[in-house]
Amino acid sequence: MFNKIETIRDEVKKVVIGQDDMVDGLLIGLLCDGHILLEGVPGLAKTTTVNALGKTLGLNFKRVQFTPDLLPSDIIGAEIYDPKNNEFRIKQGPIFTNLLLADEINRAPAKVQSALLEVMQERQVTIGDESFRIDLPFLVMATQNPVEQEGAYNLPEAQLDRFMLKVVVGYNTKEEELEIANRVANDSFETINQVITKDELLKLKNEVKKVHMDKEVERYIIDLIFATREPENYGLDIKKYIQFGASPRASINLTKVAKAVAYLRGKDFVSPVDVAFIAKSVLRHRIILSYEAEAEGITADWIVERVLEKVDIP
Numbered sequence: 527m528f529n530k531i532e533t534i535r536d537e538v539k540k541v542v543i544g545q546d547d548m549v550d551g552l553l554i555g556l557l558c559d560g561h562i563l564l565e566g567v568p569g570l571a572k573t574t575t576v577n578a579l580g581k582t583l584g585l586n587f588k589r590v591q592f593t594p595d596l597l598p599s600d601i602i603g604a605e606i607y608d609p610k611n612n613e614f615r616i617k618q619g620p621i622f623t624n625l626l627l628a629d630e631i632n633r634a635p636a637k638v639q640s641a642l643l644e645v646m647q648e649r650q651v652t653i654g655d656e657s658f659r660i661d662l663p664f665l666v667m668a669t670q671n672p673v674e675q676e677g678a679y680n681l682p683e684a685q686l687d688r689f690m691l692k693v694v695v696g697y698n699t700k701e702e703e704l705e706i707a708n709r710v711a712n713d714s715f716e717t718i719n720q721v722i723t724k725d726e727l728l729k730l731k732n733e734v735k736k737v738h739m740d741k742e743v744e745r746y747i748i749d750l751i752f753a754t755r756e757p758e759n760y761g762l763d764i765k766k767y768i769q770f771g772a773s774p775r776a777s778i779n780l781t782k783v784a785k786a787v788a789y790l791r792g793k794d795f796v797s798p799v800d801v802a803f804i805a806k807s808v809l810r811h812r813i814i815l816s817y818e819a820e821a822e823g824i825t826a827d828w829i830v831e832r833v834l835e836k837v838d839i840p
Contacts, residue, residue, distance in 0.1 A: 530730060531790060533721045537582040540716040542575050543709070544702040551693040551807065552579055552667065554786040556727065557734045560690025560779060561646055561666040563631075563811065568671060570695045576627050576667045583727060584720040585624035585663065592634040598641035605654045616653055621645055624663055631668040632679055639685050642666070646688040663727065683770075683814060690779045691804075692811040737785040738795040742840035744781065746798055750805060751777045753833045754813055762836050764829060767819035772812040780808045798839045806830050 531553065538549055548564065552575065555562040564572050573589060580587035590601060603619035620626065621642075628642070645651050649660045668689070670681075686692075698706065709715055722730075753760040755771030780801065787800045810826040818824075 530722050530726060534579070534582050537718055537721050538575065538578045540718055541578050542571050543706045544698045545571055545575065545695065548572070548575055548693055548695050549579075550790055551691050552576065552665075553790065554783055554804075555665050555667070555690060556583070556663060557731055557786045557789070558690060558779075558782045559663065559665075559731070560782070561668070561688060563686070563689040563692040564667065564669045564695050565672050565692060566669070566695030567697075570697070572667075572669050572695065573627060573629065576625055578718050580625045581718040582721050583624075584723065586661075587625045587627070588620040588623040589627040589629060590620050591629050592631050592638070594633060594635060596634045596638050598638055601638065602641055602645070602651045603653050614654070616656065616658075618653075618658070619651075621651055622658070622660065624661060624665070626664075626666050628666055628668040630671060632670040632681055635679060636682065639679075639682055643685060643688065646685070663724070686811045687773050687775050689811060690783065691807040693807055694810075734786050734789045737788050737793070739781065739785060740795070740840075743784075743796050743798060743801065746837070746840050747780050747784070747801055748777060749837045750801070750809075750833055751780070753837050754809065754829065757833070760833070760836050762832060764832055767816055767822075767824045767829060768813060769816045770814040772809050776809055776812045780805065783808055802834050802839075805834060 534553065535549060542549065548570075551562055551564075554560070556579075566572065577587055577589075579585075590596075599619065601619050602621050603617050605614045606617045607613075608615050631639075645660060645664075646666055649662065649664055651658050651660065666689075697703075749760070751772050753762060754768060754776075757764045757768065783804050784796045784801045787804050788794075788796045791800070793800075806827055809830050813826040813829055815824065815826060815829075819829075
């Protein structure tokens with residue numbers, strides 16, 4: 527089944543040039559049933575990538591542009607009065623899909639963010655007195671612009687913690703951007719075909735779960751997490767920069783994601799290198815910095831780098 531992964535990548539590359547980390551991040555989300563937060567400036571093919579991925583998998587894809595005047599009902603749906611039948615009926619919102627792109631998610635206020643909490647965790651939506659299950663697979667891919675301040679809100683910590691990965695998306699290389707410009711100018715992008723079924727995706731998920739992880743690697747993951755909470759116990763003088771360390775979801779997600787990373791690399795076992803490779807994406811949004819860290823320009827990535835340097839590798 528592993529060759530299916532390469533087939534998906536090749537299909538996505540028909541319309542997405544470069545951005546391998548973003549593509550792999552989305553694949554990890556699908557294989558591990560986790561949501562992905564992408565941070566990057568506009569124009570880096572974030573929407574194109576998730577749309578292309580949906581087509582390769584034959585999944586439904588919907589996009590919601592988050593704005594300050596967005597209402598929870600605009601996302602999850604609402605009860606609508608039907609005068610013809612003299613009764614209320616449910617109108618489902620765009621959340622009822624497989625892949626939901628929440629574009630510029632940090633532009634909507636807290637009441638909209640809270641509407642996403644239930645569906646991201648429980649895979650269900652409550653409208654009025656009724657609860658509705660979301661068809662699986664279900665993945666929220668949210669984007670935010672790191673440079674915008676006007677009309678932007680900080681995401682609640684409880685919501686950030688529900689994102690399995692926070693992937694920082696950078697610019698393409700010169701060669702990649704030249705190819706993008708040429709393809710757009712000549713309208714030479716190929717058509718994307720469905721190359722995998724939902725049943726085959728389920729088989730891939732089961733194969734990822736079977737990837738072996740040694741007890742020493744499991745302890746290494748726990749040590750990394752606890753080093754963000756109790757850095758002084760690991761010889762790290764960074765306690766003053768951390769208000770709260772990574773949550774228990776970090777341990778769970780780093781374990782699941784490390785298996786997916788190993789699988790994407792064609793291996794049937796997890797090494798500490800796989801864990802270290804993806805640690806920033808799992809932890810950067812779960813470490814809450816102190817005022818002192820912000821004043822000194824210390825970032826969560828810097829904290830994770832210090833932890834990776836100090837914690838002993840098995």
